[in-house]
Amino acid sequence: MLVEEFRTLVVTQLLAQMPEKAAAIEALKSDDDLLGSGLIDSYALVELCLAVEARTGATIDISELEPEQFGSIAALYRVVSASNSTNGGRRLYSGSGAQ
Numbered sequence: 001m002l003v004e005e006f007r008t009l010v011v012t013q014l015l016a017q018m019p020e021k022a023a024a025i026e027a028l029k030s031d032d033d034l035l036g037s038g039l040i041d042s043y044a045l046v047e048l049c050l051a052v053e054a055r056t057g058a059t060i061d062i063s064e065l066e067p068e069q070f071g072s073i074a075a076l077y078r079v080v081s082a083s084n085s086t087n088g089g090r091r092l093y094s095g096s097g098a099q
Contacts (some may be wrong), residue, residue, distance in 0.1 A: 007073045009052065010048065011025055014040070014044075017044055029073075030074040030077070031074050032076050034071060036071065036072070045062075045064065045070065049070070049076075058083035060079055066096050067077065
């Protein structure tokens with residue numbers, strides 16, 4: 001999976017969580033600061049991580065991450081990619097919800 005495919009996954013999830021912020025979410029770039037921009041709060045980040053885990057099969061241990069490791073879509077992608085490399089090479093995202 002490429003970071004732009006992962007961006008699509010994240011944007012789709014954020015739109016489902018916060019449809020009232022659609023314009024800002026759709027304008028997100030992969031390196032935009034999600035928390036620092038005020039777009040999402042820590043609760044929304046946890047929801048996002050849970051959804052990403054469910055869709056990708058990755059394990060994201062938020063308690064062991066530094067803010068810069070999940071502050072942007074690209075940073076979260078690196079965390080998920082690292083998890084993928086340690087969980088037997090499961091495919092990150094199929095686009096259809098299947099794994």
